[in-house]
Amino acid sequence: MRQIIYTLLLLAASISAHAANPYDNPDTLVVARDGTGQFRTVGEAIEVCRAFMDYHKVIYVKRGTYKEKVIIPSWLDNIEILGEDAATTIITYDDHANIRMPGTEQGMGTFRTYTMKVEGNAITLKNITIENNSARLGQAVALHTEGDRLRIIGCRLLGHQDTVYTGKAGTRLYFENCYIEGTTDFIFGPSTAWFENCEIHSRINSYITAASTPQDIEYGYVFNHCRLTADEGVDKVYLGRPWRPYAYTLFMNCQMGGHIRAEGWHNWGKTDNEQTARYLEYNNTGAGAATGARAPWSRQLTKKEAARITPETVFAIEKQKF
Numbered sequence: 341m342r343q344i345i346y347t348l349l350l351l352a353a354s355i356s357a358h359a360a361n362p363y364d365n366p367d368t369l370v371v372a373r374d375g376t377g378q379f380r381t382v383g384e385a386i387e388v389c390r391a392f393m394d395y396h397k398v399i400y401v402k403r404g405t406y407k408e409k410v411i412i413p414s415w416l417d418n419i420e421i422l423g424e425d426a427a428t429t430i431i432t433y434d435d436h437a438n439i440r441m442p443g444t445e446q447g448m449g450t451f452r453t454y455t456m457k458v459e460g461n462a463i464t465l466k467n468i469t470i471e472n473n474s475a476r477l478g479q480a481v482a483l484h485t486e487g488d489r490l491r492i493i494g495c496r497l498l499g500h501q502d503t504v505y506t507g508k509a510g511t512r513l514y515f516e517n518c519y520i521e522g523t524t525d526f527i528f529g530p531s532t533a534w535f536e537n538c539e540i541h542s543r544i545n546s547y548i549t550a551a552s553t554p555q556d557i558e559y560g561y562v563f564n565h566c567r568l569t570a571d572e573g574v575d576k577v578y579l580g581r582p583w584r585p586y587a588y589t590l591f592m593n594c595q596m597g598g599h600i601r602a603e604g605w606h607n608w609g610k611t612d613n614e615q616t617a618r619y620l621e622y623n624n625t626g627a628g629a630a631t632g633a634r635a636p637w638s639r640q641l642t643k644k645e646a647a648r649i650t651p652e653t654v655f656a657i658e659k660q661k662f
Contacts, residue, residue: 363388366395373404382410382421391415396614401468404429408437414459414487426496430469431455437478447478450502454484460513461487469496472503476523481505485531488512489662499526500543503535506531509554512655514662525550527561528583534651535563542570542577542599547606549580551587553618559654560588560608568628570599581606585616592622592646599630605635622646 360467363369367386369379377400378616385399399419401511410431412419423429433455438447456470465483472482479502483492486508496519499505506513506529513533520527521541527533528550540548540563548568553560561580570577578591580589604621607613614637621631622641631640641649657662 346557356364360390361390364390365438366397368398368400370400370402372402373406374402377402381408382406384421386410386412386416389416389419393418395509396420396421400424400560401429401431405432406432407432409433409454410456412456412458412460412463414425416460419460419463420464420466421468422464422466423495426469427440429467430471432469432471432473432502434472434474434480435630436474436480450481450642451484451507453479453502453503454481456482457484458485458490458657459486462632463487464491464493465495466491466493467495469498471496472499474500476500480566485507485513486511489661490514492516492518497521500524502526502528505529506533509557512657512662514651514655525581525583528552530554530557530584532546532654533561534654535561535566536651538563538566539567542565542568542574544571545574545576545599547578549587549589549591549645550583551589552582552584553586553588554584555586557588557615559590561590562649562654563589563591564593566591566594566595568596568600568626570597573579574599576601578606579604580619581608581615582617582619585593585610585613586618588618588620590620590622590641590649591624592620592641593650594626594629596624596626596628598627602630602633603635605638607637635643 367561371379435453472480474480482499482504488511493514503526511531516536518538523544530552531570551560617624618639
């Protein structure tokens with residue numbers, strides 16, 4: 341009898357502790373730098389979320405500048421980070437690859453420099469700025485993704501070199517109505533990503549993309565109905581160069597400014613890449629879209645080929661379930 345009572349007490353304590361978490365529900369969490377929300381930092385709000393939630397949890401971030409490195413860990417699903425206003429709700433940090441690690445002579449390297457790292461699945465970022473505002477002293481990632489089925493909507497992604505790192509092969513990302521700016525290779529990595537109606541802004545003469553799509557993955561980066569713009573005086577920008585040999589990048593129905601180089605694509609100094617890189621275009625307009633002098637190892641899709649490329653086919657999933 342004593343053992344039964346002890347077991348019941350333990351069970352009651354466990355239930356009580358679980359119920360005592362006021363955040364284990366679908367209610368919205370509010371973050372405000374001025375102290376008017378439940379939390380003052382985005383990281384604090386993420387910390388109270390339950391692992392592997394089966395409901396949609398919104399973290400609403402009020403206007404303000406939040407200087408923090410944010411990680412959404414792999415055990416968190418179904419979270420939405422929703423900014424009050426994309427232009428004035430800013431998560432920022434300033435690490436870069438050449439900052440020395442404590443106690444060593446080594447720099448921290450590209451992959452530790454992120455301002456936000458998303459490891460969880462089914463995460464949405466909406467109406468918020470994610471910025472790496474370090475000086476131009478090396479690679480400096482603003483957004484680093486590793487999760488699958490990520491949606492980035494109406495966001496501003498700001499940096500210099502390596503602004504957006506889509507860091508895990510086989511993961512699927514959907515960007516819509518975003519503004520993405522940088523200098524060199526500022527959209528790079530092995531993931532499959534669709535960019536819809538985004539502005540892609542080059543700050544210097546360099547390269548926009550550096551895809552590293554694996555050979556066995558059919559699609560890499562697809563830019564559809566995007567606008568390619570640049571700072572004043574920038575006039576020699578490549579659409580991409582292959583970080584790995586089988587890089588896949590497609591621009592279709594995009595408006596390309598005159599800053600795009602006539603040849604369009606670069607082989608990263610390796611002629612072998614010309615045999616394997618999958619660099620494609622279709623139905624683009626603007627001064628930078630002329631095809632007459634394009635790199636001969638890139639290709640223009642036919643209308644029939646382009647019609648088959650949709651978010652549903654690229655992600656191999658019904659869009660409403662993405």
